Amino acid sequence: MLQAGVDIENNEALTERQQAVLDAALRLLVEEGDNLTMTAVARRASCSKETLYKWFGDRDGLLTATVQWQASKVRVAPVDRDTLDLGSLTASLERFASDWLKVISSDTSVALNRVAVGHAGSGKDDLGAVVLQNGRFALARRLKPVLEAGRQAGLLDFEDAETAFRTFFGLVGRDVQIRLLLGDRVELTGATIGGDAARATQQFLALFGANNRP
């Protein structure tokens, strides 16, 4: 219920100690997955279970706080759009693709997505919505202005920014995320990520570049 607990709306109201506890919970979540126990978190964080319950109210409260804490840590710098030619647009898209691939292939992302997917079935909490909000929808919010700017500059040609974004999303991610979530060992070194990002960007430009339309 979390009648008394941290204000999960704005994660600014987290003291240092609470952040450390959530970091410990996050590390444990990456290691153990959803079958972590409250005693394990308490032991790892060197705090008492009473404190955990006082701060986060509930096991689900602790989990959501952990997920939101991790989400609050990935604040990216927005791209500058003053210079906008084909080169800078390509670089921006490749950057987005590379960052996204790095994120979804990271251990923490895989672990968080796993627990969120597992909890999505029985609607006890909204972990899925949180992960979705800070994952796929955050990416859309940051990428759409770039796409719109590209269209304004006559570099891109598309009807709907949402559909264009979803195509880009598919070209970048392909089968990587589902394979990682299902436990498949996908080789993703830095070089392959760079190559995949460049390939996805070229394919996207081939589909939505303004010069490719007769």
Added chain:
Amino acid sequence: MLQAGVDIENNEALTERQQAVLDAALRLLVEEGDNLTMTAVARRASCSKETLYKWFGDRDGLLTATVQWQASKVRVAPVDRDTLDLGSLTASLERFASDWLKVISSDTSVALNRVAVGHAGSGKDDLGAVVLQNGRFALARRLKPVLEAGRQAGLLDFEDAETAFRTFFGLVGRDVQIRLLLGDRVELTGATIGGDAARATQQFLALFGANNRP
């Protein structure tokens, strides 16, 4: 451990009653998710828990048997490749895309993928591998011959069939599967599926069609 149980390698060795039990377990899995209980399965299937343990050995054994039972039910007819022009190739690709979208948006697929993802963290069983084998890899095995035939006929142009397939996979699925797994309500009527399949096919042909290369 499943020392004594059904032969999960070939699901032919399943009696009628066992299939009915697995169907009940499957329905319950779709409804309840991973937090289904053995007593609930026994009650739903009108069998005793003793029988469940004798047949499937374990809770994980029951789950894997259920997943494999569902996997064995989706055997698709292979496409005929005698006539191979651009029209039939397009139709085949659209058919694959539409079928795949229908599968991943179905309730059972979402439920099965959820439990498999949830279990992928702690390697107690290989649900993830089973789902992956009967999902994404089965699709690749069925689609790659079509792609190769298209290349042989001079309709497609690609270096590696695997990369071409993964691009097709991304163009079709985009963000649908992860959004569904995370509990997002994605509108997927028959019309939208058809439209998405056609769009993905056109995009794939635009990228890998032989006539588009100078």
Added chain:
DNA sequence: GCAGAACCGTAACGTACGGTACGGCATGTG
């Protein structure tokens, strides 16, 4: 320096659920 709060460590409680045992019934077999 002291009262009170915050918090740590641990013990205790309650329950849900995986796994097992057992009595009854139905069916097949000599």
Added chain:
DNA sequence: CACATGCCGTACCGTACGTTACGGTTCTGC
């Protein structure tokens, strides 16, 4: 008909874990 087998229904056991309670210790304000 006696007997064995297979299975249903249910009661039972053990344990893991969420949740609470409590004594002891450190921190904070006056």
